[in-house]
Amino acid sequence: MKPTAEDRQEHPARPAHPERSAHQEHPAHPARAPRPSRPPRRRPLHRILLAPVVLTAAALTATACGSSEPASLFADGRVSVGAKNDQPGTGVVHKYKFSGFDISVTQQILGEVGVEPDFGIVPSEDRTAVLTDKKKDLVAATFSITTDRMKELDFAGPYAATFQGVMVRTKGNRVHRYEDLFGKRVCTWPGTTSKITLDKQGDQRIAVNEREDAASCISALRNKEADAVSTDQMILYGITQENPDFEVIPGITLGSANQYGIAMAKGHRKDCLRLRDALRKYVTSNSWSHDFSTSLPSIPKADTTWETDYKPRVETIDALSCRDEPKT
DSSP: OOOOHHHHSOOOOOOOOTTOOTTOOOOOOOOOOOOOOOOOOOOOHHHHHHHHHHHHHHHHHHHHHHTSSOOOTTTTSEEEEEEOSEETTTEEEETTEEESHHHHHHHHHHHHTTOEEEEEEOOGGGHHHHHHTTSOSEEOSSOBOOHHHHHHEEEEEEEEEEEEEEEEESTTOOOOSGGGGTTOEEEEOTTSHHHHHHHHHTOTTSEEEEOSSHHHHHHHHHTTSOSEEEEEHHHHHHHHHHOTTEEEOTTOOEEEEEEEEEEEETTOHHHHHHHHHHHHHHHTSHHHHHHHHHHOTHHHHHOTTHHHHHSOOHHHHHHHTTOSSOOO
């Protein structure tokens, strides 16, 4: 720590003793024989070495105190954000422009803290790595908040909640309930909770077919290389907006609700809390419903209780945001 002005001020010189000065003569005494001179006393070596050691330790302590948390991600007024490019309605790129609900949420939240986003494409399986390797500042890519991910990353969220569902071809569809998937080829992609959820079902009668990404599963479904695609319903409804030959089966949901959050690497807790506060304000305003229905109009058409089903509660945001584990 730097010394204050008071610390740097020199102590005033002590006044001379009121009864004697440097040149004051002592009372006369009988003459004495002169004493032999003594060699100067040497300071113990351990005392000589101790001073620089203490100073060095103090300097290190001061340095550590000043660097407990890295510089703010928002210091430059612009941040890099990883987003999806192949999920209509949530995150997609058309003519070099990003759009979708992930994009709208990010723009609104960062705008509240006075920061501009610079979007870039990130595959599902790389979402954690681009943050821990410091290739992106944030990720907003339908990234589900899980207990395991909270140990590695900080999340501001959720900004939306959705169950996993199933999408099929509209023409000739015979899938209406979970049991209708037995013997069918169900496509999903790596780096998502969808494959994990399907595996947890423990039903060997469903043939899980893992492809590279969402676009690959869409292509497989269209070319009849897959009988269904399974991932979050919010993503699936978005896909149907650009693929009218597909439909989401409303009666099939898998697992528990997935909570989407904006992720960042650990070590920027103050930045995370700023995003959390901005998100709370956003979710409790009319802007959330407007942006959701604009990006995903297929959901309000299919679900009359869509706001209740997809909008997160403030209590959930507080329980999952900027923590190493969920608040219980």
